[in-house]
Amino acid sequence: MYKKQILITGGAGFIGSHVVRLFVNKYPDYHIINLDALTYAGNLNNLKDVESKSNYTFVKGDICDFDLIRSIFEKYKEIDTVIHLAAESHVDRSIKDPFLFAKTNILGTLNLLEAAKNLWNNNLKNKLFYHISTDEVYGSLSDEGFFTETTAYDPHSPYSASKASSDHFVRSFYDTYKLPVVISNCSNNYGSYQFPEKLIPLFINNICSNKELPVYGKGENVRDWLYVEDHARAIEVILHKGKIGETYNIGGFNEWKNIDLIKVLIKTVDKFLGREEGASEKLITYVKDRAGHDYRYAIDASKLKEELGWQPLLQFEEGIEKTVKWYLNNDEWVSNVVNGDYKKYYQEMYEDK
Ligand code: NAD
Ligand code: DAU
Numbered sequence: 001m002y003k004k005q006i007l008i009t010g011g012a013g014f015i016g017s018h019v020v021r022l023f024v025n026k027y028p029d030y031h032i033i034n035l036d037a038l039t040y041a042g043n044l045n046n047l048k049d050v051e052s053k054s055n056y057t058f059v060k061g062d063i064c065d066f067d068l069i070r071s072i073f074e075k076y077k078e079i080d081t082v083i084h085l086a087a088e089s090h091v092d093r094s095i096k097d098p099f100l101f102a103k104t105n106i107l108g109t110l111n112l113l114e115a116a117k118n119l120w121n122n123n124l125k126n127k128l129f130y131h132i133s134t135d136e137v138y139g140s141l142s143d144e145g146f147f148t149e150t151t152a153y154d155p156h157s158p159y160s161a162s163k164a165s166s167d168h169f170v171r172s173f174y175d176t177y178k179l180p181v182v183i184s185n186c187s188n189n190y191g192s193y194q195f196p197e198k199l200i201p202l203f204i205n206n207i208c209s210n211k212e213l214p215v216y217g218k219g220e221n222v223r224d225w226l227y228v229e230d231h232a233r234a235i236e237v238i239l240h241k242g243k244i245g246e247t248y249n250i251g252g253f254n255e256w257k258n259i260d261l262i263k264v265l266i267k268t269v270d271k272f273l274g275r276e277e278g279a280s281e282k283l284i285t286y287v288k289d290r291a292g293h294d295y296r297y298a299i300d301a302s303k304l305k306e307e308l309g310w311q312p313l314l315q316f317e318e319g320i321e322k323t324v325k326w327y328l329n330n331d332e333w334v335s336n337v338v339n340g341d342y343k344k345y346y347q348e349m350y351e352d353k
Helices: 014-026 066-075 091-096 098-120 158-177 199-208 228-241 258-273 279-283 302-308 316-329 331-339 342-350
Strands: 004-009 030-036 056-060 081-084 128-134 181-186 188-190 213-216 222-227 247-250 255-257 284-287
Touching: 004 014, 014 030, 014 228, 066 098, 081 098, 081 228, 091 098, 091 158, 098 128, 098 158, 128 158, 128 228, 158 181, 181 228, 188 228, 188 316, 199 213, 199 258, 199 279, 199 316, 199 331, 213 258, 222 228, 222 258, 222 316, 228 247, 228 302, 247 302, 255 258, 258 279, 258 284, 258 316, 279 284, 316 331, 331 342
Parallel strands: 004 030, 004 081, 030 056, 081 128, 128 181, 181 247, 188 222, 213 284
Antiparallel strands: 222 255
16 A cells, blocks of 8 residues: 555656656655656656666556546546646747647646546545646746746747646646646756757767757857756655645756856866867857747746755756766767667557557
8 A cells, every 4th residue: 555646747758757766766655657658758768777666657648648547547546646747848849849839738737637636526635736837937037037936927939838828727727626736837957868959968969979069049048957856856845845726936046148058068078078178169059049039047946945945955067067977978878869769668568558
């Protein structure tokens, strides 16, 4: 008999795999059910170290398939918590295919909300629907100010618009049906197992292969970076101590202009590759700006710090060194992702089941 049964969606992705790992290892008395469609961003190689643990179950499935979601909730009747991470997550892809983002991020979330509402209908005690969102819903800041939990939503990309919409649906289920929900909005994550289309892993990979580093616009946009394991710990804290109906902002208190971050990354990779530090700056190539590119994100995470006692543990310099080392030591993981071989691992196991 498990103390908790947690359905984690998107657990084969970047952040999801860290969240699954944390809960499976730290809470042997929790049953972790990882529901993931294994899109291009889902990779079971991210979870090889926990896949045989007895408190872990993987289910391949799409959150947009309502019958499937209902059948999972029927099969695992004891699910008392949902941590919802599954999403299309890359802004550049959302500019090319906004419909996919609306489908997964909005309709997929609505499906899960409806299924949880139906399952928990008669007993909402000790239940929690925890929705993982992003700081991008708040829009773009100038050089001053921070996003707080009460900042008005002002999304600009199809990705952030779809996440904002899903956040609104989550809140509407709290207001309308009293579904016990909590939302957290986090800043940019970095660390191991991130798909190399996002800035940091893409640039590490390109520096290693002496490929151009495509800097959008003038490289002056600002992001607030958080080590992914610190995000997973924040999720753990909010799940156990967060107040129902609340929103918590999660951030690194760690703002960087893209170009400054890129130069630190270059120095670090050069150092580990035995190149002259900074030599790879010649790879920097300024390219056309991202359409609708938000200028600055900066999170005020003081509510989470003051009310629930969370703060980031890893300093950025240490986090970047750890991250660069991980990608250099795991070149097989990177090359499998880049050449598509990572799909072979699970195709035979899960395809069409
Ligand atoms: P990711 O793209 O690495 O992983 C997404 C996961 O969701 C993948 O495993 C994918 O297979 C799965 N998925 C996609 N569509 C699905 C569907 N229809 N059904 C079931 N599974 C599906 O994303 P990530 O960077 O790990 O982000 C996870 C969550 O955190 C997202 O909700 C994202 O909006 C949010 N977030 C991300 C960041 C960041 O910096 N990466 C920051 C704040 C919030
Ligand atoms: O803020 C949280 C968000 O952070 C998450 O919700 C998203 O899921 C996640 O992808 C991330 O969004 P960004 O758009 O900020 O991340 P990305 O890594 O794509 O880009 C970071 C910055 O670097 C951004 O200003 C665009 C720039 N960039 C990115 C790429 C991929 C470049 O200059 N060149 C690039 O090739």
